Amino acid sequence: MDTKAFKRSLQHSENYHRRSFGHQEEVAAELKSEYQSNLIQEIRNNNYNFKRADVTIRLAQAFGFCWGVERAVAMAYETRKHFPTEQIWITNEIIHNPSVNQRLREMQVKFIPVEAGQKDFSVVESGDVVILPAFGASVQEMQLLNEKGCKIVDTTCPWVSKVWNTVEKHKKGDFTSIIHGKYNHEETVATSSFAGKYLILLNLQQAEYVTNYILNGGDRNEFMAKFSQACSAGFDPEVDLERVGIANQTTMLKGETEQIGKLFERTMMQKYGPQELNDHFQSFNTICDATQERQDAMFELVDEKVDLMIVIGGFNSSNTTHLQEIAIERTIPSYHIDCVERIKSRNAIEHRELSGQLKITENWLPDGKIVVGVTSGASTPDKVVEDIIEKIFELKATAAII
Secondary structure (H helix, E strand, C coil): CCHHHHHHHHHCCCCEECCCCCCHHHHHHHHHHHHCCHHHHHHHHCCCEEEECCEEEEECCCCCCCHHHHHHHHHHHHHHHHCCCCCEEECCCCCCCHHHHHHHHHCCEEECCEECCEECHHHCCCCCEEEECCCCCCHHHHHHHHHHCCEEEECCCHHHHHHHHHHHHHHHCCCEEEEECCCCCHHHHHHHHHCCCEEEECCHHHHHHHHHHHHHCCCHHHHHHHCCCCECCCCCCCCCCCCEEEEECCCCCHHHHHHHHHHHHHHHHHHHCHHHHHHHEEECCCCCHHHHHHHHHHHHHHCCCCCEEEEECCCCCHHHHHHHHHHHHCCCCEEEECCHHHEEECCEEEEECCCCCEEEEECCCCCCCEEEEEEECCCCCHHHHHHHHHHHHHHHHHHHHC
C-alpha cells in the first residue's frame, strides 16, 4: 500500500479535520479551569521550589502537559462543541491519563470497544465522528474509517507524524526500519503500519543481539522466535538487515535511542566500510523535544538532594515509566502513581513498579524534615500534580500534630 498517497488523499477529504474548529477561546477557558493549578504556577515562579512546614518540594523544570498533548485534548473538546449531537468515538485513549479520558466519557465521547485484543469498529456508522488520539492510529484503521464515511478528527502529535515520514523514507529507499519502541504500544503499532520492512527493538540489549547477528550470523529460528511479534510479515534476518534505518517511539529514553543509532551505524560501517555506509544505514532525528526536555530535567532533579521521588502519570504512559527508571537507577526511593487516591495514608502508598505490578509500600513518607522531588509525564495535568503535593503537605502536617 502506498501509505503516503493514502494520507495525501485522506487529508484532502472534506471528512478529514486536523485544525481547530474555531472554539479555541471557549475551550481554553475550560482546560484552564479543569487542568491548570495556581499552586503549580506559584512553584514555577519560585524557581521550582516550595516549602511548607517540614516539606520542601522540588519540581522538575520540565514536566506535565506537552504541546502535543495540550493540542490533542483541546481538539477533542472542540470536536464535542462542533458536533454537539453527533455520535463521537475515539480509537484509543486520547492521552495516557485516566482523569482526562474519564472527562471525555462524561462528555459522551465513546471509546472503540476491544474484544479479545482487537478493536471492534462494527459499532461505528457512516456519519459518526471519530477522533484519532495524540499517538495516532494505524493506516489500516484510517482506511477503514474513511471507507465507512466517518468524519475523522486527527489529533496525532506532529512529532509522531515526523516518525511516520521517516519510516516512509526508509521504505522508499528499500531500508528496513529499526524502530526503538514497544511493539504493542499504540504509537509503535501506528508507526510500523507506515513502514515497509521493520524490526522493533525494546532496548539496547536487543539491539546488541541484532547487531551481533548482522556481523557474525546466528540461529535464524532463535532470532525469529525472539522477535516473532516485533517484525514485519515475511521478515528474513538473512536479507532484511543489509540496509537499515533508525526510528523510534517518541516516548523512549533519548539516550538509549541515540546509543542504538550509533551502535547500528558502527556495525554497518564495520561490515560494509565507510565508503558504502550510506548505502546500508540511514538515520534521522526523531526524538521528541518534549520527551527530551522532561528526561533532561529529571536527570538534573535526581542530581539534587531529595529524600524521595514522586513520578506522576498514567500507568500505561511510556514516557512516565522512563522518568521513573531514571530515579530507580539512582537508587532514590521513587513512587510512580497516577492520581492522589494512590496515597492511602502516610504509612501506605500504592504505586506501579517498573515490572508493571502494583505494590503497596508502607512507611514511605519519612518523619521530620524532608525534600520531595516531583515530576510528571507529558500526559499529566497540573491539577493532578497539585492534588498530590497538597496530600503530602496534609499528611506531614497531621503527623506533626500527632
